Amino acid sequence: MDIVKFLTAVEALCAGEFPEAGHRTVELATSHGTRADDAQIRERTAADFHAYREALAQRLHDRWGRQHPWGQQTVRLRVARGEEIPEPWATLSLLTDELDVWEPPGTGRWIALGVADRDDTDEIRLLATVTVTPPP
Template sequence: MDIAKCLTVIDALCAGEFPAPDGAPKPGAPGPGHRTVELAASHGMRAGDAGARQGTAQDFRAYREAVAERLHDRWGRQPPWGQLTVRLRLGRGEAIPEPWATLSLLTDELDVWQVTDTGRWVALGVADRDEADEIRLLAAVTRTPPP
C-alpha cells in the first residue's frame, strides 16, 4: 500500500470528469456526478479465518488514517462520519443518493471532506462489513453532499 499513489488517484478523481448517464444507475457503479475506486484490497480474506480478517481490517483502517492525515492537511480535519444512521434511513425506505447509499452498506465510517473551490466531496473508507468479500480501501468523489 502506497500513500502517494492513493493521493494521486484521489487527485485524479477530483480533477476528472464523471461518467455520463447510461441507463439505470447501479449501486456502487460510477454514475452521473460520482465515482468510487478501490485504492487497495486484501487477498484471501473472503470467508477466511476471523482472527486474520480482523487483523487485516485493522491494518486497512490504519492505512486509511494515514491517507486521511494527508487529506486533513489539505482540506481540514473532520471527525469520521458514522454510517449507521444512513443504513437505518435506507432500511426505512428513504432514498439515499449514490455513492452514499452503497458506501453506507460497505463501510462503518468514512472520512469526508468538501474539496475547496470544486464543490466536490471526497470520502475515504474501509469496506470490511461483508465477510464474504475482500477488505478494500475505497475512495469516492461526488458532487452530491452527504445525506
C-alpha cells in the same frame, strides 16, 4: 501500501471527469484471500486497512481541514426505513461503517474515504469516492 500512490489517486479523482451517474468510486487497495476463511487474519487485515485509511485521511486533513468521521449506521437506518438516500452515499453506507469526508475548496466535489469490510464473504477494500452530491 503506498500512501503517495493513494494521494495521487485521490487527486486524480478530484480532477477527473464524472461519469453520467455523477460519482465515481475506486479501490485504492484490496485484500487478497482474506474472506471469511480465517477470522484472525481477516481482523488483522481490516485493522491494517483502517490504519492506511487513517494515514491517508491525516494527509487530506492537512490539505482540506480536519473533519470528523461520518458514522454510517444512521444512513443505514434511514435506508432500512425506506428513505431515499442518493448515490453514492446509500451504497457506501452498506459497505463501510465510517467515512472520512471532505469538500475540497473550489472543486464543487465531495471526497469520501472508507474501508469496505462489512461483508465477511468479500475482500476488504480501501475505497475513495468523488461525487457532486453532498452527503445526506
